[in-house]
Amino acid sequence: MYFIGDIHGKTKEYFKIIKELPKSIQVGDFGFGFQTMPSDWDSNHKFIRGNHDDPSACNLHPNYLGDYGITDDGIFYVGGGYSIDYKWRQVHNYANPNEQVWWEDEEIAESEFPKILEMYEKEKPEIVVAHDAPEHIQKYLVEGNSDDKRRFINRTCHGLLPAMIEIHKPKIWIFGHYHTDEEIIIDGVRYKCLDELEVFEYDDNQRI
Secondary structure (H helix, E strand, O other): OEEOOOOOOHHHHHHHHOOOOOOOEEEEOOOOOOOOOOOOOOEEEEOOOOOOHHHHHHHHOOEEEOOEEEEEOOOEEOOOOOOOOOHHHHHHHOOOOOOOOOOOOOOOHHHHHHHHHHHHHHHHEEEEEEEOOOOOHHHHHHHOOOOOOOOOOOOOOHHEEEEEEEEEOOOOHHHHHHOOEEEEOOOOOOEEEEEOOOOEEEEOOOOO
16 A cells, blocks of 8 residues: 655645555645645545645545545544644634635544544554654654644644554554654554655555
């Protein structure tokens, strides 16, 4: 399976990439809501949503995997994320009601967390793909940079995702959100952060 990093509306580049791939999952921040997207494309190429995606627009698209679940390949996915720039985007919404750039439900509702955790515990997947990563990975990625504001506490990075890791440790956790090519192994879990438009291939024969 191939995984593709944040797109941020660079659809021409994305479609050029998937022409060369048999199957892929894009990790969110595709850009839904910021521009008009094609109504569908090759069904072998799916995506989850990030904090720079309109949840309603994603839910209407046939290539959207959903807010959470597990694929036929056994890959557990969970979308959504927190925007550190939500304040100015919220102001933009108020000033431009017909041009929304922030969505209040960018993170999955807490009421869904028990269902997600129950499914996750039942499936115990070896591969997880998400837009964000658990809190300890966020700290690793931003430590040493005093100007980095991505430590803002939120229910996804600091609530749901750490709870998943407490329940079960997959072989690999693939995510985007931080716009950097980074890889780290902690407590036996391989965490792979994808840069924008980065392509990453993973198969079950890879070893950490």
